[in-house]
Amino acid sequence: MRMDLIQPFIGSLDAVLAEMMNAPAHIVDMAMEPEGYRRKGLAALVVFRGQIEGRVVLDMDPGAAAQVASFLTGGEVNPNEPMVPETVCELANMVIGNAVTLLNDRGFQFKVFPPEILTQEQCEAAGQDSEATILCFETASGKVHLNISMQYHARRSRERSSVSVS
């Protein structure tokens, strides 16, 4: 997967977590995942369509999500409270929104759809020939995973046209 497309997501997650948890987050692992994504904690899914198409899953330890909710509401929030999954959705919205804004500034055109809470255990990749990258961040309250699966259409259309010419 192209790192120039992934980098905005890393920067955005880092910045949003630092702001929302009032503490730094560190990236501890990065891997390619050929199969669909298996949910680990509380997860939200955001789909985008356009020159780049795909989906991003933000997956958090319930403790980390509860800490964000506590910080923003100013009171103690239990990881089992209904507002905690909502928090994950809004965080996903912020992370993906900030990342796609950077990509849009670089000339990529696409539309982002509202986040959805991921209730299934398993989530499929964005498409047959899509590549998925999983990033793992560590925070003081638990791990945060970002699974990015996307297809870059401009590249594919160029490949198709070069095949038809030869």
Added chain:
Amino acid sequence: MKQFEALTRKTDHQAVRYLVVDDSVFARKSLAKMIESFGGQVVGEAGDGCTAITEYARTKPDIVLMDITMPQMEGIEAVERIVQGYPEARIVMVSSVGYQDNILAALQKGARHFVQKPVKPDALYEIIRYVLNDDGVTAPIGAGVEKSR
């Protein structure tokens, strides 16, 4: 959360009234908390553009905080419809997606300003002061601000 000098309406010195529009309950709660720290009053909430239009007509707020990406009707279309009916409406777009095109479209439809999520309370406070312009004044921290019913 930091407490700000209360923003009040110049005409009657009552709290500034807000309509908060966002499909995320969590985002609405977070904005409501900031509004409280500004001495403001949330008079209505909506989770999509259609509801925002009816809530605007019902509550006639001083300020609308409007998300862009929402189900059913997105924020930019809601801005256009509200401003058609109420040209004086003061709408601030609040979105995680800060494309130049999106911002421009919202401003062209009548939004007064844009703030990107995650929202920093200091930035939002200054934007609201700017958007209220001559119709808003500040009261010192701790001064009682009357809230309308």
